[in-house]
Amino acid sequence: MNKLFRLITIEWLKNASYKPVIVFGTIYLLLLVGFGLICSQSIPFFGVEVDLVEQGLLEFPQLWNFLFYMAGIIKIFLGLIIMFTVTNEFTEKLFKQNLIDGLSKKEYLISKVTTIILLSFISTLIVYLTGMWLGYKYSTQTSFETVYKEIYFVLGYFLKLVNFLLLFLLLSVLLKRIVLVLMSFFVLWVVEIILRIVEFKLFVERGSENFQLYNDYLPLANMHKLVDYPFERIKTISQITQSNYVFETPWSHVFLSIGYSIVFIYGTYLLLLKKDW
Amino acid sequence: MSEVLLVNNLDKQFRRIHAVKDLSFSVQKGNVYGLLGPNGSGKSTTLGMLLGTINPSGGEWEWFNKSGTTTETLHRIGAIIEQPNFYSYLSAEQNLKITAKIKNVAFNRIDEKLSLVGLLERKKDKYSSFSLGMKQRLAIAAAMLSDPEVLILDEPTNGLDPEGIIQIRELIVKIAAGGTTILLASHLLDEVEKVCSHVIILKEGKSLYCGAVNQFLSAHGILELGSNDTDKMISLLGEFSAFGDTKLNGNIIEIELNENVDPVDVNAFFMKHGVVLSHLVKRSQKLEQQFIDLVRHE
Numbered sequence: 001m002n003k004l005f006r007l008i009t010i011e012w013l014k015n016a017s018y019k020p021v022i023v024f025g026t027i028y029l030l031l032l033v034g035f036g037l038i039c040s041q042s043i044p045f046f047g048v049e050v051d052l053v054e055q056g057l058l059e060f061p062q063l064w065n066f067l068f069y070m071a072g073i074i075k076i077f078l079g080l081i082i083m084f085t086v087t088n089e090f091t092e093k094l095f096k097q098n099l100i101d102g103l104s105k106k107e108y109l110i111s112k113v114t115t116i117i118l119l120s121f122i123s124t125l126i127v128y129l130t131g132m133w134l135g136y137k138y139s140t141q142t143s144f145e146t147v148y149k150e151i152y153f154v155l156g157y158f159l160k161l162v163n164f165l166l167l168f169l170l171l172s173v174l175l176k177r178i179v180l181v182l183m184s185f186f187v188l189w190v191v192e193i194i195l196r197i198v199e200f201k202l203f204v205e206r207g208s209e210n211f212q213l214y215n216d217y218l219p220l221a222n223m224h225k226l227v228d229y230p231f232e233r234i235k236t237i238s239q240i241t242q243s244n245y246v247f248e249t250p251w252s253h254v255f256l257s258i259g260y261s262i263v264f265i266y267g268t269y270l271l272l273l274k275k276d277w
Numbered sequence: 278m279s280e281v282l283l284v285n286n287l288d289k290q291f292r293r294i295h296a297v298k299d300l301s302f303s304v305q306k307g308n309v310y311g312l313l314g315p316n317g318s319g320k321s322t323t324l325g326m327l328l329g330t331i332n333p334s335g336g337e338w339e340w341f342n343k344s345g346t347t348t349e350t351l352h353r354i355g356a357i358i359e360q361p362n363f364y365s366y367l368s369a370e371q372n373l374k375i376t377a378k379i380k381n382v383a384f385n386r387i388d389e390k391l392s393l394v395g396l397l398e399r400k401k402d403k404y405s406s407f408s409l410g411m412k413q414r415l416a417i418a419a420a421m422l423s424d425p426e427v428l429i430l431d432e433p434t435n436g437l438d439p440e441g442i443i444q445i446r447e448l449i450v451k452i453a454a455g456g457t458t459i460l461l462a463s464h465l466l467d468e469v470e471k472v473c474s475h476v477i478i479l480k481e482g483k484s485l486y487c488g489a490v491n492q493f494l495s496a497h498g499i500l501e502l503g504s505n506d507t508d509k510m511i512s513l514l515g516e517f518s519a520f521g522d523t524k525l526n527g528n529i530i531e532i533e534l535n536e537n538v539d540p541v542d543v544n545a546f547f548m549k550h551g552v553v554l555s556h557l558v559k560r561s562q563k564l565e566q567q568f569i570d571l572v573r574h575e
Contacts, residue, residue: 006378013375018366097362100328101379101419102351276291276331 007111008118010103015115020084028077032123035070036130055234058138061150063131065247066230068157071127075161078119079168083181086112086172096277105272112169113265120161128154152249156226159257163223166264173271192218216253219260225253279306280342281427281458282327287336289322289482296322298482300336304427304460304475309453311469311490312462313568314479320462321359323479324431328356341426352380355420356429360436361412365405369396369415372404373422380423390418394448410441417448428452431462446472466568478568500532500543503556510552517546529556 015021039052052058057066089095098108136142171181196215216225232245282304289297297319304310312320325331327338329346340350363372373387391397394414399407407415413433420428430449434442449472453459463469469476470490478486500520504510507528514520514532521533540559547554 006381010375010378013367013371013378014364017371018364092365093360093362094364096330096358098379099330100351100356100358101376102348102354103379104348107348274332276325 004110004114007107008114011111011115014089015085018085018088021081024077024080024084028074028081028123029126031074031077032071032126033130036067036127036134039067039134053138057230057234058134060135060139060141060146061148061247062230062233063135063139064150064153065227065233067127067131067134068153068227069230071123072157072160072227075123075164078123078161078165081119082112082116082165082168083172083178086169087176087178087181090173090176093277099277105269109265109269109272112268113166116162116165116169120158120165123161124154124158127157150247153227156250156254159254159261160223160226163219163226163257163261163264166261166268167219170264170268170271173268189220192220196221217256222253222256222260225250226257280304280339281306282338282340282460283342284323284327284338285336287323287326287338288334289319289326289331290334296482297326297333300479300482300484302477302484302487304458306426306458307456308475309449309459309473310461311473311476312460312479313466313469313476314464316464317481318464318479319482320464320479321431322482324356324358324429324460324462328354328358328429330358352423353425354427354429355417355423355425356431357413357416357420357433358429358431361416363404363412363415363419366403368401368403369407369418370400372415373419376419376422382423386422386424390421391415393421394418395444408441410437410444413437413441413445414448417445417452421452425457427458427460429460429462432464433461434463434465434468498534498537499560500534500538500540501529501556501558501560502532502543502547502554503529504547504552504554506552509550510547513547513550513552517543 039058052066057063089098095108099105103111132147135147139146168181168185171184175181175184192215195218196213199213199215213221215221228250280303284303285301287297287300289295300319300323312323314320322331326333327340327346329351337344338346340346341353343350364375367375369391370387373390374384376382377384377387388397388400391400394417396411396414396418399411404412404415417428417430417433420430433449434445437445446468449459449461453472459472461469461473473490475488476486476490477484502510507530511523511525511530514523514530517538519534519536519538521535523533524531538559540557544554544557
């Protein structure tokens with residue numbers, strides 16, 4: 001525990017007054033908290049005024065799905081923090097200096113992973129607290145059972161952030177330049193979309209009715225699936241589609257996200273170990 | 278004298294370049310070593326391997342009689358590689374705090390080391406506002422933070438102005454006087470000659486010489502001979518085993534010596550064979566000439 005505290009202190013000393021961290025961190029916090037406050041008002045959604053309270057989005061338990069989904073949209077700001085701090089250490093040969101000063105490659109990795117877990121934890125906690133506040137204010141049902149029925153989303157969101165930030169860590173160590181990291185992330189995103197379209201077309205051609213997308217298990221789609229779209233649960237939409245939404249915990253995606261996280265961490269470790277710095 | 282560093286058959290093959298070839302040398306406690314070699318001779322690669330940033334292709338080494346490089350070892354070593362590397366957006370003090378945490382050293386040593394390198398007044402200033410000379414001195418302060426037993430410096434005066442160079446050299450001499458073993462990589466012969474007691478000469482990744490500087494200088498020297506009978510003198514040169522390459526310079530012959538020779542013996546030898554010397558000078562070579570010759574011969 002003492003060792004871990006030393007690594008966290010090192011991370012704090014390195015990054016606390018780094019401008020990108022301050023800027024992106026502030027924007028992120030403002031958006032995260034600000035969004036919670038706006039939720040109680042009606043918001044324009046594709047040109048239509050949507051009253052979230054009226055649409056039942058602030059009702060327990062679907063409130064968790066909605067809030068954690070919306071919070072997930074701005075996770076890129078946390079990604080930018082990881083990207084800026086890590087790439088800077090590689091382009092400025094600071095990682096090399098860390099090694100020479102006697103920080104082991106393993107310790108460096110642990111310090112980064114710990115930072116990622118802490119950031120994800122803080123974000124999850126803020127959204128959770130916002131949810132509790134909004135829920136107890138607007139939800140018609142606040143029995144213990146209803147409030148905690150879909151508490152899975154706390155876990156799902158946390159894993160989603162950790163998974164996402166670990167991917168950025170891996171790309172940052174691999175490519176060392178912000179532009180390249182962003183480009184590779186974009187390429188991965190596009191490739192997943194193309195694969196999705198291809199798979200969808202194949203299914204349509206085959207004419208099978210009940211299909212499951214295997215592409216849902218690709219890294220980015222899997223993250224998405226951890227906290228899926230909440231929009232089917234909006235009253236108006238469910239009336240139009242006549243669907244009767246039943247929530248099921250996506251365990252396969254949970255386990256896969258843990259698997260991906262391990263792969264990202266191990267991949268980063270191998271890069272640190274095998275390359276010459 | 279105890280060994281601080283022992284390197285055996287160290288080897289590094291990059292994709293295209295064989296940077297270090299079967300390199301062996303040792304570093305004794307308390308001496309100032311120069312790792313001397315032209316650019317691209319494998320100095321930085323060697324130091325990188327010994328400090329754990331570059332993976333070796335072969336060979337082994339011992340720091341303080343322990344195999345390889347561990348984090349504990351690194352805490353007993355202070356090192357500066359090429360240019361100083363610091364967080365540009367942090368102050369001198371904040372940067373040293375990071376180093377102190379990494380090296381498990383208390384923060385109260387920071388001021389002491391900053392004053393050693395003359396940067397105490399600038400400790401709150403951002404690193405990015407420092408001149409190159411100040412950056413280099415801060416790097417030395419960081420390296421000295423844990424009071425290391427060995428200080429490794431890789432081209433510490435590279436790119437500095439004359440004043441900066443003098444400051445750094447004085448600092449090195451000061452640190453060496455405190456008993457710290459120093460390993461200084463440089464391509465500047467003058468620098469090595471001024472501050473080092475021992476020298477390891479590298480060329481294309483191979484060690485050509487490892488030992489004391491003064492031995493290196495006196496082991497080889499030059500003898501200048503002139504006489505009344507130049508032709509006869511030349512014909513007699515082969516009988517002296519200590520004589521190496523010769524060069525005729527007007528009526529004067531310059532002879533490189535392979536081992537130490539007493540000029541008295543040389544004079545007596547030629548007298549015996551009926552040659553009277555009109556010119557007999559023994560001079561030691563400058564390190565520069567010595568180095569150039571050594572590198573060219575191999």
